[in-house]
Amino acid sequence: MKKTLLALGLVLFANIALADGEMTPKHQGVMAEATTGTRAELSTQGNMLMVYLTTHSDKAIATKGAVAELTLLNGSEKQTVKISPSGDNSFMAYGPYKAVAGTKALLKVTLPGKSAEQFRFSLN
Template sequence: MKKTVMTLMLALSATLAFADGDMKAMHKGVMAEATSGARAELSTEGNMLMVYLTSHHGEAIATKGVVAELTLLNGTEKQAVKLAPSGDNSFMAQGQFKAQAGTKALLKVTLPGKPAEQFRFTLK
């Protein structure tokens, strides 16, 4: 009986952990998670870069007072982009960016009173 209960508990906890770890892009972008559990989605539609911040559980993280910078890496080319808050939990930058399939991106986000967090992306 103890083995059955223990097996059931392990199976249930594994299922919950898997469901909680699912990162679905809500804005046709790519997802990344920082070591703190905060998540970011990077969307590269048109001549605009958008970043959306959420908690590990999907709650919006406010971007007011937050500093964010995105670095795009294409081989030896490097482009630093300052992002401006744009909405409750998003950042935006407009212009000409070399953001294509295979581009690697490093996002640095500093929330007020907290240490900087980093997110790593590879564009598809």
């Protein structure tokens, strides 16, 4: 009986741990997580780039006063984009950006009073 209860407990714990670790985009973008547990979603639509920040447990992180830079890599082509806070937990940039399937993106975010965090994306 103890073995059955222990096995059941382990299965339930594993399911909870896996559910917490899932990164599901809310804005049709791609997700990345920094070593600190901060999550970022990069959404590219038309000539607009959006980045949304959340905690590991999916709570919005305020971007007011933050500084961010996004580097887009397409083969040997490199484009650096300054993105500005926009809304409660997002950054935005608008312009002629080359963000297509296969593009690699590196995001550096510095929140007020915190160390810089880095995120890596691969666009689908």
